[in-house]
Amino acid sequence: MDLSEKTIKKDIIYSGKIIEVNLQTVKLPNGRESKREIVNHPGGVAILAYKDSDTLFMVEQFRKPIEKSILEIPAGKIEKNEDIKVCGMRELEEETGYKARKFEYIGKVVTSPGFCDEYIYFFKAEDLYKGRNDIGDEDEFINVKEVKESRIKDMIKKGEIIDAKTICAFMMI
Amino acid sequence: MDLSEKTIKKDIIYSGKIIEVNLQTVKLPNGRESKREIVNHPGGVAILAYKDSDTLFMVEQFRKPIEKSILEIPAGKIEKNEDIKVCGMRELEEETGYKARKFEYIGKVVTSPGFCDEYIYFFKAEDLYKGRNDIGDEDEFINVKEVKESRIKDMIKKGEIIDAKTICAFMMI
Numbered sequence: 001m002d003l004s005e006k007t008i009k010k011d012i013i014y015s016g017k018i019i020e021v022n023l024q025t026v027k028l029p030n031g032r033e034s035k036r037e038i039v040n041h042p043g044g045v046a047i048l049a050y051k052d053s054d055t056l057f058m059v060e061q062f063r064k065p066i067e068k069s070i071l072e073i074p075a076g077k078i079e080k081n082e083d084i085k086v087c088g089m090r091e092l093e094e095e096t097g098y099k100a101r102k103f104e105y106i107g108k109v110v111t112s113p114g115f116c117d118e119y120i121y122f123f124k125a126e127d128l129y130k131g132r133n134d135i136g137d138e139d140e141f142i143n144v145k146e147v148k149e150s151r152i153k154d155m156i157k158k159g160e161i162i163d164a165k166t167i168c169a170f171m172m173i
Numbered sequence: 174m175d176l177s178e179k180t181i182k183k184d185i186i187y188s189g190k191i192i193e194v195n196l197q198t199v200k201l202p203n204g205r206e207s208k209r210e211i212v213n214h215p216g217g218v219a220i221l222a223y224k225d226s227d228t229l230f231m232v233e234q235f236r237k238p239i240e241k242s243i244l245e246i247p248a249g250k251i252e253k254n255e256d257i258k259v260c261g262m263r264e265l266e267e268e269t270g271y272k273a274r275k276f277e278y279i280g281k282v283v284t285s286p287g288f289c290d291e292y293i294y295f296f297k298a299e300d301l302y303k304g305r306n307d308i309g310d311e312d313e314f315i316n317v318k319e320v321k322e323s324r325i326k327d328m329i330k331k332g333e334i335i336d337a338k339t340i341c342a343f344m345m346i
Contacts, residue, residue, distance in 0.1 A: 001316060005237050016210045032312070036237045037189045044287075063283070063286035070283070072286075077287075110239055113236035113239050139205070141174070159280060159281070164285070164341050
C-alpha cells in the first residue's frame, strides 16, 4: 500500500532564528484530508569523541525546554550551507576544545519524524589533539566530562543518560 | 558551575492541535540575555512488542515532515491526562492489533532537548494476543512488519532504521 500524503495547502506559521513552523493540509491514502503541524529544523551533528580507546568526551548542558542539565555527546546545529563534516569538526572543537585527526561518518537519524524534519548526522572522532582553549559560544555554557565507554549502557538503563541522539550514537558503532 | 537559564519573558507563538511554540527570553549564567525558541509537545510512548522471543512487530508509516515512509517500533502521542502505560497499551493495539499480558516500563528519552520538551516513554510488551482487527486510526495508515531482533543492529548500521526512538529502545534492554 502506498502510504504517502500529498500536500494540498501549506501555511507558514512562524519563521524563527532556528525553527520554522508550518501547517499543511494533506490528502491521505484514503482520499480524505487531514492537517499536519510540522516543525522545520536545519538539522544537526553529533560526535562520539574518543579521548582514548575507552574514554569519551561528553558535555553537560542546560536544556531550557526540559528545564534541566543533561549529559550528551558533543553536538550542534548545521549552519546554512555548511558541510556536515565541517560542522562536526567545528562543534567538536567548540564544545570540547579538541580537534581530531580521524573523523568518520557513521550514520544518521531522524529525531521526531511525526512532527519534525530534523536529521542528526553522526561522526566518530579519534586521535584527538588540543585546539582552542575557550569552550562554548556566546550563549552556550558547557561542562566537559570524561566518561568510560564501559559505563554507558548502565548509565542509559539507570536514566543517567536520557538524550536520544547520545543513546543512538552507541548503536552505530 | 550552575548552568541554568531563568525565564525573563515568554511569548506564545502558536497553539496547535499537537504542538505549542513559544519564544522565551532567558538570563544566561553570565548574566546576559538570549532567546530560546521552544516547541512544547505532549510526549509519546514507544513499544518493543515481541511476537515471540526473537521477533518484533514494527510499523511502516509515512512521515510527512521527512516525506518518506520509515520503519519504527509502534508508538504514539500521549492524550491529555492519559497514563503512560494505558497510552502504551492503547497504541500497541491501535498500531498492531495486539494486546499484551506482560507490559513493562523500561525507560525514557528526550528526543531533541535543544528546542523541544518531548519525552518518549518505553515499554516492553510480551505474551501478546489478538485484539482489534482494524489497524491505525482515522488519519493514520500503517503497514505492520515482523522483524527478527538479530537483524536490528545491522539494519541500523545500514540506514534501514533511522528513527531515533526505535534505535534508543534497543539500548534499554
